[in-house]
Every structure is written in structure tokens, then in C-alpha cells.
Amino acid sequence: MTQTYVVRFVGGxxxxxxxxxxxxxxxxxxxxxxxxxxxxxxxxxxxDLQYAVEYGCEYHLRVEDGA
Structure with missing residues (x-):
């Protein structure tokens, strides 16, 4: 059985x-x-890629400086 690779997005x-x-x-x-x-x-x-976990990876919204 093949495990699905999951990409999650957080913020924005x-x-x-x-x-x-x-x-x-x-x-x-x-x-x-x-x-x-x-x-x-x-x-x-x-x-930005914050960390990779066993199911895939997770991207978090970049906090822009000076906005």
C-alpha cells in the first residue's frame, strides 16, 4: 500500500x-x-517550508517585515 504525500498550507x-x-x-x-x-x-x-513531517510537508505564510 502506497502512502499519499500531503502538502498543507497554513495562513493567508x-x-x-x-x-x-x-x-x-x-x-x-x-x-x-x-x-x-x-x-x-x-x-x-x-x-515557506517550515518542517517536513512523516506524511508530507507544511508551508506557512511568510510574515513580511515593514508591511
Whole structure:
């Protein structure tokens, strides 16, 4: 039986999102960028890999300094 690789997002517009993949990547990306396009200005959020757990990995919203 193959275990599903799970990617969780914490904070920001992707908070609570869970992506499932058939297998783990060679190396999880250190940062994931989410771009939100709507009728106003483009909004960019960065999620950083905080730690890898046995089921997959977890990304947390980056707290931007000076905002």
C-alpha cells in the first residue's frame, strides 16, 4: 500500500488547503508563491517550508517585515 504525500498550507488565502500527491518530490521547494489576481492590484503571498513531517510537508505564510 502506497502512502499519499500531503502538502498543507497554513495562513493567508491558502489557509487550510491540503494537496495530495501520489509520491513525494525529490526535494520539497523551500518557498511557494501564490499570486492572487482580481479586479484590483495583484497580491502576492509567499509560503515557506517550515518542517517536513512523516506524511508530507507544511508551508506557512511568510510574515513580511515593514508591511
Amino acid at each position: 488565502p491558502l489557509d487550510g488547503r491540503v494537496d495530495s500527491h501520489a509520491r513525494a518530490p525529490e526535494a520539497p521547494r523551500p518557498t511557494v508563491t501564490h499570486v492572487h489576481l482580481h479586479s484590483g492590484p495583484k497580491i502576492v503571498h509567499h509560503y
